[in-house]
Amino acid sequence: MALTNTNLENSLPLIAKGKVRDIYEVDDSTLLFVATDRISAYDVIMKNGIKDKGKILNQISKFWFSLLSDICPNHLITTDISSLPESVLKYKDQLEGRSMLVRKYKILPLEVIVRGYITGSAWKEYKTKGTVHGIAVRPNMKESEAFDAPIFTPSTKAELGDHDENIHPSEAAKIIGEKYAAEVEELALKLYNKAREYAITKGIIIADTKFEFGVDTEGTIVLVDEVLTPDSSRFWRADTYETGRGQDSYDKQFLRNWLTTNDLAYKDGVEMPDEVAQKTSEKYVEAYVQLTGQNWSS
Ligand SMILES: Nc1ncnc2c1ncn2[C@@H]1O[C@H](COP(=O)(O)OP(=O)(O)OP(=O)(O)O)[C@@H](O)[C@H]1O
Ligand SMILES: [Mg+2]
Known part of the structure; x- marks a missing residue:
């Protein structure tokens, strides 16, 4: 249950x-x-x-x-x-x-996002302006292509009901101060790079992810919240990955397809049929097993 x-x-x-x-x-x-x-x-x-x-x-x-x-x-x-x-x-x-x-901890009011691949709102911005969060990136990129190097692409932490807004790293420095902004950028890139290198050996591409950081009483930065889950990141299957198009979501694609086919996307109070819930559950188990190499037993 x-x-x-x-x-x-x-x-x-x-x-x-x-x-x-x-x-x-x-x-x-x-x-x-x-x-x-x-x-x-x-x-x-x-x-x-x-x-x-x-x-x-x-x-x-x-x-x-x-x-x-x-x-x-x-x-x-x-x-x-x-x-x-x-x-x-x-x-x-x-x-x-x-x-x-x-x-x-006291939470730094910033969504600390790192992107390794161009997709979602970053792809949308790039197509119209050639930038990602206002940052200049290589021309002629294809959808879902890897950036030359992963980039720190923060967003605001919106109040309940509002949407987070993509911002340039210089804006992040205005929100949390230059020292913390530089520190979280460095840490987030290190965390993402290590996770990405690990995940790819397990057949999973971590396209991007969102971290949150807190600060202890001494001013030391601490990683908080959930980390590198399919809810806070985009996981793609390496074996079906291809540039020039969007990628399926590792975990939610089956559900999304069912919602759109039945004209239920964005509608409140939707109840998933058993089959959709079951298939989706299997995807999470698969992600866990593939990523950690451990068996799953609930
Ligand atoms: N160690 C911590 N100390 C204090 N607050 C924390 C800590 N870790 C995470 N938080 C905060 O707890 C909250 C977790 O909320 P949660 O992620 O469940 O919901 P949300 O962020 O409001 O919405 P969403 O479900 O869309 O993520 C966030 O505001 C996060 O900043
Ligand atoms: Mg959250």
Whole structure:
């Protein structure tokens, strides 16, 4: 069964609900992220969920936190629920495998995006202006082609309901200050490059990704949020990759196709048929297995 909502009653204060995660406050310095099985497509959350999606995303973030821990510190404390406060342990069924206890930080108000390949809003801008987030890039690029080198392409972190806006790195420096902007750019490129080189050996192209960073009381930058999951990144299959066209989404293509074929894209409250949910679930399992080389057992 898919879990689309958590309910810990009053054992911990629920401080936010994202498209996918429910966030609880454990104490002043600790948060509990619970990844549900909610799925969004075309920016709308489906009514039903995808079995195991939250657990898989949680495990993927955990995998990357470990692989990338030599580059910078991160917020992960543990994914082991036995370290959670006693009061929430009775909700074990909702939490096991899908929760992450993290240190709480002041968040830098910037979507730290790195793009290795030209697609999406970057491709759109390039076609009309020849630039990407206002940055000049090589002429005559084809859709989905790799940039000469990955680029830092930040966007604003919009308030609820608003859309993030693509900005030039110089604008990012105005928002978070030059020192932090330079630091996050360097870290994000290092993180992306290491992940990309790893993923390609597993047959997955990480076309782009979004990081978030926090700052501790000493001013040290810490990697937070989810990391390099199919929800925060574009994963493409290397074996079907081809420039000159858009690429299928590794995980959501089946769902997107079903939505568009049935004229349901962008509509609220859509319920996916079992077959669509099942197929999509299989894609997440496949992504996990392919990327980590581990078997999946829910
Ligand atoms: N260690 C941390 N300390 C404090 N806040 C954090 C930490 N890690 C992540 N966050 C914040 O927690 C929030 C996570 O929200 P979440 O990603 O679930 O929803 P959202 O960003 O509002 O929407 P979406 O589902 O579209 O991503 C973000 O605002 C993120 O900046
Ligand atoms: Mg988010």
